[in-house]
Amino acid sequence: MPRLADPELPARRRAQILEAARYCFHARGFRQTTIEDICGEARISPGALYRYFDTKADIIAAIALDARAQAEAALERLSTAEGLIEGLTELARSAFAGLEDAGDAALMAEVWAEAARDPLLAKALAARDVEAQARLSAAISAAVRAGSVYPALTPEDAAALLLSTLDGIGLRLALRREQNASEAVRRFRSLAVHVLKPKR
Amino acid sequence: MPRLADPELPARRRAQILEAARYCFHARGFRQTTIEDICGEARISPGALYRYFDTKADIIAAIALDARAQAEAALERLSTAEGLIEGLTELARSAFAGLEDAGDAALMAEVWAEAARDPLLAKALAARDVEAQARLSAAISAAVRAGSVYPALTPEDAAALLLSTLDGIGLRLALRREQNASEAVRRFRSLAVHVLKPKR
DNA sequence: ACCTGAACACCGTTCAAGT
DNA sequence: ACCTGAACACCGTTCAAGT
Numbered sequence A, B: 001m002p003r004l005a006d007p008e009l010p011a012r013r014r015a016q017i018l019e020a021a022r023y024c025f026h027a028r029g030f031r032q033t034t035i036e037d038i039c040g041e042a043r044i045s046p047g048a049l050y051r052y053f054d055t056k057a058d059i060i061a062a063i064a065l066d067a068r069a070q071a072e073a074a075l076e077r078l079s080t081a082e083g084l085i086e087g088l089t090e091l092a093r094s095a096f097a098g099l100e101d102a103g104d105a106a107l108m109a110e111v112w113a114e115a116a117r118d119p120l121l122a123k124a125l126a127a128r129d130v131e132a133q134a135r136l137s138a139a140i141s142a143a144v145r146a147g148s149v150y151p152a153l154t155p156e157d158a159a160a161l162l163l164s165t166l167d168g169i170g171l172r173l174a175l176r177r178e179q180n181a182s183e184a185v186r187r188f189r190s191l192a193v194h195v196l197k198p199k200r
Numbered sequence C, D: 001a002c003c004t005g006a007a008c009a010c011c012g013t014t015c016a017a018g019t
Helices: A009-028 A035-042 A046-052 A056-077 A084-098 A102-117 A119-145 A155-175 A181-196 B009-028 B035-042 B046-052 B056-077 B084-098 B102-117 B119-145 B155-175 B181-196
Strands: none
Touching (some): A009 A046, A009 A102, A056 A084, A084 A155, A084 A181, A102 B102, A102 B155, A155 A181, A181 B155, B009 B035, B009 B056, B056 B119, B102 B119, B102 B155
């Protein structure tokens, strides 16, 4: 018998469980998904699942953090100097397009609710958020130095405002399912223009 | 024996149950609150509770709708013509001050999550939202006619943007508990100024 | 008519037993 | 070392029995 079992097994199992969980959460939500659902989807027994995660809340937190990280990863593609307005518009477009899927939209709202009751998750999300805001703030600063925008606010305030509004519009979009994403994008764009005041 | 029992009893019982539920939800959240908790707080048995509400979800929906209605009721106090910026600032101040209570903040996030999975609740909240937006839109229109603001956006777009941002900033405030409400108010105010462009 | 509280079904978690 | 699946505790909901 092997002295050490496959050292990659734990990582594989965790990934397998998380993928199953993501699928179930997306379809039914955090609360309505049972451990049995996840086990069925992952083809694993409850006992095995609890070898890799201590509680259902831990699985939720992992998925929530990942969902949020993905949403914020789009910020990295923001060009730093010119085309800031276009970059932000594109960011909004992809964010809002994602929310047209009802499951994704519901998941977003549930992530916030979960964080509001789970201080550890809230802290993790806040850390991501601070980073995202710093990134946008830096992009705005660069654009100011390049002379392509003339915001009346500090880069920090402008960044905080834009990110808050991005989330706020996303929320309304998620709840008022009938209104379309393109109108939301148009509104966000006009906010960016009025806050950042681009040249010409 | 009375041919008709106290005709106000049902209404009283419902109110009694809802008050108990509100207390529990605020302290522990929708999910962590059990029917037994509510029954204990309301000094009533589970059987009696289910005479007045079909499911726990119905109780949640009632509280969620009420919480949201309260948040939006502040809009009614918005003066219609002059002092629009000050009125909006005051609105933000009271909204954000409420969120400094962690329980209220968590409840707000949970309301959204609940609505995202409950189409009926979503519809009820959306109706409130449409009304709130119409009200703000009308206030902006009145201010435009009075010549006190010169927005570059239509009143509808400006109203939608302001309300979205109000929610978005509130969300971040709820999750990043360390940052203070007054800074959030300041940011919202500068948004209002840049979007509405008041005279002088 | 209204209520109680035991009973039921379901779900998160554990653990003895298997390989 | 890793897994299975029955068992346990807990919670939403029902219902027979009381007044």
